[in-house]
Amino acid sequence: MSNSIKAAMQNFAVSQALKYIEGNPEENIPKLMELVDKYTPEDWYSSQRNAIREAIEEKSNWYQLILRLYELAPGVRKAFFQNFLFNASLKGGAIQEEAKEKYGCNIPWAILLDPTSACNLCCTGCWAAEYGNKLNLSLEDINSIVRQGKELGTYMYIYTGGEPLVRKKDIIKLCEMHPDCEFLAFTNGTLIDEEFCHEMLRVKNFVPAISLEGFEKANDSRRGQGIYQKVQDAMARMKAHKLPFGVSTCYTNRNVEDVSSEKYFDLMIDSGALFVWFFHYMPVGNDAALELLPTPEQREEMYHRIRAFRQTKAIFSIDFQNDA
Numbered sequence: 599m600s601n602s603i604k605a606a607m608q609n610f611a612v613s614q615a616l617k618y619i620e621g622n623p624e625e626n627i628p629k630l631m632e633l634v635d636k637y638t639p640e641d642w643y644s645s646q647r648n649a650i651r652e653a654i655e656e657k658s659n660w661y662q663l664i665l666r667l668y669e670l671a672p673g674v675r676k677a678f679f680q681n682f683l684f685n686a687s688l689k690g691g692a693i694q695e696e697a698k699e700k701y702g703c704n705i706p707w708a709i710l711l712d713p714t715s716a717c718n719l720c721c722t723g724c725w726a727a728e729y730g731n732k733l734n735l736s737l738e739d740i741n742s743i744v745r746q747g748k749e750l751g752t753y754m755y756i757y758t759g760g761e762p763l764v765r766k767k768d769i770i771k772l773c774e775m776h777p778d779c780e781f782l783a784f785t786n787g788t789l790i791d792e793e794f795c796h797e798m799l800r801v802k803n804f805v806p807a808i809s810l811e812g813f814e815k816a817n818d819s820r821r822g823q824g825i826y827q828k829v830q831d832a833m834a835r836m837k838a839h840k841l842p843f844g845v846s847t848c849y850t851n852r853n854v855e856d857v858s859s860e861k862y863f864d865l866m867i868d869s870g871a872l873f874v875w876f877f878h879y880m881p882v883g884n885d886a887a888l889e890l891l892p893t894p895e896q897r898e899e900m901y902h903r904i905r906a907f908r909q910t911k912a913i914f915s916i917d918f919q920n921d922a
């Protein structure tokens with residue numbers, strides 16, 4: 599089959615699929631799966647596809663999570679589907695394969711970058727305060743990285759830091775410059791105000807992963823007084839605007855009980871988070887707080903609890919150190 603026919607078929611399939619992500623999810627989710635089966639090779643993500651099919655049949659927690667995606671603002675949901683599922687995975691995957699052959703090296707599915715080392719907080723054990731606000735990537739440099747990445751088939755960009763949202767205006771500008779990419783940022787969440795929510799709704803392709811480290815006492819003991827409430831306010835704002843977001847949780851030997859509890863998972867889901875990314879505390883620098891390191895037993899317990907909640911809770915849980 600020629601490349602142009604293949605591309606035309608793919609475009610047709612995507613335009614059909616975009617119709618199915620609107621309207622009644624109970625009717626359209628099975629149709630969406632039929633379309634995926636028809637237009638993608640059988641061995642592509644076959645285990646994930648089987649798992650989704652099972653989830654639909656059993657109406658499991660994963661199915662509940664898919665239903666939650668249908669609650670997002672329509673334009674944002676469409677951009678997420680187009681950029682994250684189609685551009686970053688199917689279309690990007692094919693370009694990456696070609697680039698891999700051509701250059702003889704691996705091409706990443708996502709590119710991580712730090713727009714700035716600056717941060718408006720000063721959490722215990724974090725290196726950001728030591729670096730201050732001296733290290734910044736210019737808008738032009740970030741734009742160039744994304745342009746070059748897209749040529750190689752990479753459509754997913756993840757900002758870390760520092761606090762990426764101290765560069766709010768540039769972050770939004772980059773979303774506008776590359777509407778075919780999905781941008782995710784690990785953020786402390788304190789700079790997500792009403793105006794920024796409107797900007798996210800306007801550009802549609804930005805997803806925050808907000809740091810939360812348990813309930814108020816545990817969270818604020820490392821991140822600062824009042825930060826828990828600011829994060830709750832930011833999540834409530836995004837939920838009200840039907841914006842997608844997740845949580846990023848660093849676990850230490852002090853908060854591990856909190857963040858591995860059912861109550862914590864329910865809190866994240868009720869707050870509107872679609873995913874949670876767990877990391878264990880990693881000390882950096884000469885003055886790092888070694889006493890916060892989780893013990894081997896705590897890490898093992900965390901490993902099992904995350905996997906147990908994956909079977910029951912309507913939130914996508916990623917175990918950074920162990921899933922890789």
Ligand code: SF4
Nearest residue numbers: 717719721724726786
């Ligand atoms: S918010 Fe993040 S980058 Fe800023 S001090 Fe805290 S841990 Fe470090």
